[in-house]
Amino acid sequence: MKAKAMFLKEPVVGYALWAVLFTVISLSIAQHPSDRTVSLAYIQAAQRFLQKAPLYEREGIHGFLYFPHFAIFFCPFVFMPPLAREILWRLFSLLLFVGSIRKISSSFFPGLLSKAFFCFSLLVMASSMASLRNGQTNLGLGAALMLGFLYCGEKKNFKAGLFFFLSLILKPIALYPFFCAVLFFPSFRKAALATLLFFFIFPFFFSMDRPRYAYEQYLLFLNRMLSVSQPNEANFADIQGLLYLFHLKLSPLLSFLTRSLGAIATLLVVRALGNLPRGSSLFPALLYSFSTGYLLLFNPRTELNSYILLGLSVAFFSLYFGWIERQPKASLLFIFLTPLLGIEAFGGSWIRIGLWLKPLVCLLFESLLVFFLFNRRSPVCCPIRSG
DSSP states (O other), X not given: OHHHHHHHHSOHHHHHHHHHHHHHHHHHHHHOTTSXXXXXXXXXXXXXXXXXXXXXXXXXXXXXXXXXXXXXXXXXXXXXXXHHHHXXXXXXXXXXXXXXXXXXXXXXOGGGHHHXXXXXXXXXXXXXXHHHHHTOTHHHHHHHHHHHHHHHHTTOHHHHHHHHHHHHHHOGGGHHHHHHHHHHOGGGHHHHHHHHHHHHHHHHXXXXXXXXXXXXXXXXXXXXXXXXXXXXXXXXXXHHHHHGGGTOOOOHHHHHHHXXXXXXXXXXXXXXXXXXXXXXXXXXXHHHHHHHHHHHHHSTTOOGGGGHHHHHHHHHHXXXXXXXXXXHHHHHHHHHHGGGGGGGGGOTHHHHHHHHHHHHHHXXXXXXHHHHHHXXXXXXXXXXXXX
């Protein structure tokens, strides 16, 4: 009887889903450790940092495209055996991701924790598999950004700063969501300034004997970002990937203007939604959804695996409209979109299809979200805890 009560109160089934998925992926890695992994670039960067060698390649659009901080962050994994490194790196990302789902579930659906965690896990699993299998940072990035926004909403600014700090380490594109949080959460600004200052000096702590090395890596990073920000390959799933379907290509100037207008439009939409009759609790989830949606559509290097960021949003609002807004049609529509975010797992021509289909899904989801929120009949009433 006690075991049954524990099963009903705790999200045991949800944890079991992730355990099964991680076991299957770990067994696959054990058979083919070097297949479908991106960690080689991370290992090389960490080794270069330990040797105080330049971190960044001079040519090409691929390779190590992170802040120098990530090379430092990955150093402990360099000393592990290859198989242990591949598995433990994915385990770190998965634990962070599952922890974010647990946090969202307990914050927005505290009376339905077990059910919410299970349903959330089920909905987001399709979009998370590719990133988890390949060992990419997108899984941890989505989790860190969501936790950062949620803690901003709860005014737990130290925790918010910690997770935004981690998100910046995991990918430089986290700068846009970070500045969105600064703009829309005034109470977070002091903590955000401290986060930025500590982030800037972080590499120097690990280069005490050669402080100029850290400074040089910052310069190399800036040059590298300028050289890769205009890829000429049609293999990224951003707004240009969608336009390629119609044989259209944006010039560098038009691309820059489009991205700039997209950033401004995103902020205006979020501000308008924030002025609607709503519970203040929903705003962090909205800000996460639209800021990451902007990254997916307008970052010129959006990969298919990056859509785990959208997967979190679609899964959350599927449950939100079904259980809180009582709009089953909206909920079912969003649930229908979730499998489309994991179609690259089928390989072959599905990968090419995903280059235009995924940005199309992102545009559709964000547009429908605005429509449903502006046209709801009753104020939002979300039971998030304020800490």
